[in-house]
Amino acid sequence: xxxxxxxxxxxxxxxxxxxxxxxxxxxxxxxxxxxxxxxxxxxxxxxxxxxxxxxxxxxxxxxxxxxxxxxxxxxxxxxxxxxxxxxxxxxxxxxxxxxxxxxxxxxxxxxxxxxxxxxxxxxxxxxxxxxxxxxxxxxxxxxxxxxxxxxxxxxxxxxxxxxxxxxxxxxxxxxxxxxxxxxxxxxxxxxxxxxxxxxxxxxxxxxxxxxxxxxxxxxxxxxxxxx
Amino acid sequence: xxxxxxxxxxxxxxxxxxxxxxxxxxxxxxxxxxxxxxxxxxxxxxxxxxxxxxxxxxxxxxxxxxxxxxxxxxxxxxxxxxxxxxxxxxxxxxxxxxxxxxxxxxxxxxxxxxxxxxxxxxxxxxxxxxxxxxxxxxxxxxxxxxxxxxxxxxxxxxxxxxxxxxxxxxxxxxxxxxxxxxxxxxxxxxxxxxxxxxxxxxxxxxxxxxxxxxxxxxxxxxxxxxx
DNA sequence: GTCTGGCATCTGGTATGCCAGAAACCAGGG
DNA sequence: CCCTGGTTTCTGGCATACCAGATGCCAGAC
Numbered sequence: 184x185x186x187x188x189x190x191x192x193x194x195x196x197x198x199x200x201x202x203x204x205x206x207x208x209x210x211x212x213x214x215x216x217x218x219x220x221x222x223x224x225x226x227x228x229x230x231x232x233x234x235x236x237x238x239x240x241x242x243x244x245x246x247x248x249x250x251x252x253x254x255x256x257x258x259x260x261x262x263x264x265x266x267x268x269x270x271x272x273x274x275x276x277x278x279x280x281x282x283x284x285x286x287x288x289x290x291x292x293x294x295x296x297x298x299x300x301x302x303x304x305x306x307x308x309x310x311x312x313x314x315x316x317x318x319x320x321x322x323x324x325x326x327x328x329x330x331x332x333x334x335x336x337x338x339x340x341x342x343x344x345x346x347x348x349x350x351x352x353x354x355x356x357x358x359x360x361x362x363x364x365x366x367x368x369x370x371x372x373x374x375x376x377x378x379x380x381x382x383x384x385x386x387x388x389x390x391x392x393x394x395x396x397x398x399x400x401x402x403x404x405x406x407x408x409x410x
Numbered sequence: 411x412x413x414x415x416x417x418x419x420x421x422x423x424x425x426x427x428x429x430x431x432x433x434x435x436x437x438x439x440x441x442x443x444x445x446x447x448x449x450x451x452x453x454x455x456x457x458x459x460x461x462x463x464x465x466x467x468x469x470x471x472x473x474x475x476x477x478x479x480x481x482x483x484x485x486x487x488x489x490x491x492x493x494x495x496x497x498x499x500x501x502x503x504x505x506x507x508x509x510x511x512x513x514x515x516x517x518x519x520x521x522x523x524x525x526x527x528x529x530x531x532x533x534x535x536x537x538x539x540x541x542x543x544x545x546x547x548x549x550x551x552x553x554x555x556x557x558x559x560x561x562x563x564x565x566x567x568x569x570x571x572x573x574x575x576x577x578x579x580x581x582x583x584x585x586x587x588x589x590x591x592x593x594x595x596x597x598x599x600x601x602x603x604x605x606x607x608x609x610x611x612x613x614x615x616x617x618x619x620x621x622x623x624x625x626x627x628x629x630x631x632x633x634x635x636x637x
Numbered sequence: 638g639t640c641t642g643g644c645a646t647c648t649g650g651t652a653t654g655c656c657a658g659a660a661a662c663c664a665g666g667g
Numbered sequence: 668c669c670c671t672g673g674t675t676t677c678t679g680g681c682a683t684a685c686c687a688g689a690t691g692c693c694a695g696a697c
Contacts, residue, residue, distance in 0.1 A: 426650080426651090462651080463653070464652080465653090
């Protein structure tokens with residue numbers, strides 16, 4: 184009986200979840216700022232396209248509205264939210280706050296081996312010249328920040344940052360391509376890793392915060408295309 | 411025509427919103443930890459009690475699930491979430507992160523008059539002996555923190571903290587009643603106000619963070635009744 | 638040509654019905 | 668008495684029908 188290796192069967196993801204994922208990926212992948220007017224999502228149209236009834240669509244849209252991806256005008260329709268520069272900056276600031284706290288908590292609580300493996304996990308940061316494959320680096324960049332947040336060990340912070348990340352992901356990538364930010368960014372990452380390894384909570388927190396706020400300031404200066 | 415003073419009419423709050431508010435207040439006001447087993451919310455029962463159909467109830471429950479107040483087990487029912495000590499501590503840590511960032515931003519951006527009015531808005535903090543009316547003080551306490559968050563001027567941080575606050579409100583009140591926390595708390599508030607007035611961003615941030623993390627540590631030590 | 642008011646139509650909000658999965662219950666065998 | 672299998676009942680997931688508000692169009696007045 185023991186070696187039958189029965190695993191719990193999948194609860195067959197609900198249509199609502201499927202609709203949510205489909206819509207979310209559609210929204211995050213589209214170029215919101217390319218379209219001139221507002222982008223409206225038609226419930227009946229979506230229901231027909233996805234082949235399900237309006238009910239799960241509506242529930243998915245409710246969640247997306249909660250998360251700030253769409254806005255619902257009663258009797259008018261639901262529209263994809265175009266985030267303003269100010270909102271993006273605010274998200275990055277909130278993110279900086281949470282990630283710097285995660286860095287502090289990591290210094291206090293993360294096990295030694297987890298801190299030690301940072302350096303091994305991101306060898307790119309110590310090799311210089313990532314410009315030949317900026318896309319890869321951009322991915323490593325995001326993984327790095329998620330790793331720090333995870334090391335903090337606080338599930339609430341991880342959740343909140345997860346939501347913020349989806350909103351800001353695109354921005355972060357484009358910001359990297361402007362000026363010398365990529366090089367600066369890497370240097371800052373290295374210093375953050377060193378601070379974590381030394382378990383210097385104050386320093387790690389400060390570096391992470393300044394790194395995040397630097398991005399916020401950058402968007403504040405050069406992000407006028409968002410409005 | 412100009413002096414008719416026509417104001418936009420109210421869009422007659424949707425049933426979904428009404429159901430949401432009813433359920434949320436019911437959940438936050440109930441004593442979750444008194445009940446032994448899980449508390450289940452029956453869709454049909456709620457629908458009959460509130461006098462609306464199941465649809466708005468379901469949509470309200472979806473939002474509440476997003477916000478972490480209820481948990482939905484497919485085909486089983488939706489249950490009121492009992493937060494563990496660990497989760498509460500995590501929320502307070504996240505809150506501390508966000509509020510300390512708000513304090514920093516307030517030092518940088520808030521207008522002088524807003525910072526100056528802090529001292530006037532919370533005279534209780536400068537008078538000592540608030541123990542005769544601990545409930546009032548507890549309210550002032552919460553208003554104080556919300557004020558700081560508002561002074562930060564970051565809408566994202568305000569939103570996130572708003573959600574966290576509802577979850578933690580009860581805890582904060584009971585924590586005040588344990589030991590000498592109220593007196594300490596007031597002293598810390600005064601120092602925070604002074605730092606803000608001096609626009610000392612580093613100090614204000616640190617004080618707010620330590621104030622919040624102090625509460626987290628307190629719950630960590632004495633919050634075993636939550637599990 | 639422009640403006641206005643009514644009408645056709647579309648869209649989201651709500652109510653309801655049906656179905657499958659889950660729990661509770663019950664009867665029969667050991 | 669316990670265990671087991673089936674059956675009943677209940678619950679939530681989904682589909683659909685209907686209603687009211689919003690929009691757009693068009694005819695008629697000027």
